[in-house]
Amino acid sequence: MRLEVMNGGKAGNSVTTASASNSSNISKLNGFNNKQFDGIKLDKDFIANLPVRLVEDEVLKVIKENEVCIIIGETGSGKSTQIPQICLDAGLHKCPTTGVEKKIIVTQPRRIAASALAKRVASERNVKTGTEVGFKFRFENVTSNETKLIYATDGILLADAMKDPFLTDYSMVIIDEAHERGLSSDTLLMILKILNRKKEKIGNELSLRIVIMSATVEAEKFSKFFNNAKIFAIEGRTYETKLFYLSRPNLQEGNMVSMCVDCVLQLDKEEPVEHDFLVFLPGFEEINSAVKLTAQRSKEKGLTLIAFPLYASLSLARQAQIYQKQSKLRKVIYATNIAETSITIPGIRVVIDSGKVRQKEFVHDLKYDKLVTVNVSQAQAMQRAGRAGRENAGKCYRLYSLEEYNKMLKMPVPEVLRSNLTSVILTFLKIGMKQTKSMSWLDSPSKDKIMAAMRQLKEYDLITKLPDKGYACSERGNIVSEFPIDPVLCLLLFKAEKNRCLVEAITILAFLSSDPVFTNDSGDLEDKKADEARRKFSCNEGDLARMLSIYSFYKSFKKNKNTSLKGDLHRYGLNEVRLGTVFKVRKQINTLCLNLQLKMESCGQDLLPLRKSVAEAWPYNLCLFDPEINGYRLASDKKTICKVHPTSCLAGVRAHAIVFSSMMETTERYAKDVTLVDPSWFKHIS
């Protein structure tokens, strides 16, 4: 056991301490929420003394004189709240050439940041949110005709760009948190670069200012991408976090949970009881066993520890527990990377970092996602460390050595290198690009990956070859790209309309493009309850049919206002928030279908037309049962084998032929959201 070396530096040079502060090479990847602002006084002095306000004139000069610029601002510099205001006050919401009033848009990777920043800025300016300053994301639009400054998610601006690639509504676009390298912010930057190039050609100079706000490490890359754009750095105000490392590399890979718990128990002896702990683990399974183990050990030793799990699929009630005040108990929260940026927990003074994260990787040749556990990047490790107290000095215990830290990637692998590219490429063809060759990427995926995506788009008739050179969206591709859905999944709409079951297909697509609706609360009891719930809605025709029955259940409860919807959903193991989202997504897809004047027909209780539509829409997802392996083989590629996911209605059924909506590799390769089909519907696939 190596944990004794972490005893606050007493073990001499076996302990390495470093400071995670100031102008270190990595800044914190900040995500705001309302709670974080609670402790910050909203007075004029505070704002006037923000680092960015001290260099206000210089910032403005750089922005005014450069069509594109990159601003590096560490946490606490006030860049996200102040720079947009500085621009607004300088009249940069007006078109520089014509003087026409336009808008400034600031994009954020997360909704919670977009709304919190808008509210904060509105209150600094003494205006109501939604008037001069507003925010916008899917299902929420708090802006009006008078709004000049919009905080939006990057997905919103991307959607705008697809309708109007010249972004004529805006005089200025600020891409915040660009270093996070999300799929939509990368895509946006690529579009902005094309736009910038096109503008030069037509001589419409300076019609759109572009500001990229990023952490230091990625600034050079953005600068080069935009033709050596000017970089402007603003100092931040950061607090000290003491870092502790293991003295030797950790070689016991399977021991992550017990190491974390041991660390908690040891630090419990050293830290004042009011200092809460936050432990980062890669996923659900590790978190549940850590919570159990902590409770068990705490009971054995008579300690005053109380452990909570925190991950996204936890019910709202369980998530809320972490905020309960514990006067005489120490809170220990075991969390996924949801606690890195999305959720801020007050009172945390000690962070324990396993150094691992679970993430999706796309397998391009077989076109499915794989869930893998990997080392965090140095930037993520710093972000995790920074969660130990915002105003007080915190401590972070890293369950890896400094050598291991130094070997970690500086930044996480950009999402574009880990994702299915069909959607991104379709976006580019939609805005009028003709060749993938001429796309310039911040980090280019390999040619193979691009070709694989192009092949799939051709396979499903979403793109067509142009007579001269290159490709364009097909008629279908044009329609599909207007839906907020994976292009291949979206094809179900066309088949369903033909087979007169569009109403059902819309519901199914709403489920398929939302998070799973079954709650995932930890504990044996809850696990049994979730299984029971899944059985209750189980359908012989498969999981898509189950979605329809869950949907009608939800609708009937929603109608009947006398019953307590929340309690009932919980009783049936359903997550009310996620089901609510499905409802909203359904409505959105429905509206789009109505606009396209598709025939809105229902097949009622007979699901045969729907199953046929599924078979016609995704013929490449046909799997046939092979008794020899007690599993399935992909009909279009017989060497690819998979199992039906255990949460499926058809798990263990040994159905002869199924079609999946998605495939995912975790411990094994699983077909998910499967539908029972008849192989005779697929004569063309042997």
Next chain:
DNA sequence: GAGCACTGC
């Protein structure tokens, strides 16, 4: 027999 986190036209 099993579930990283975000985001959208």
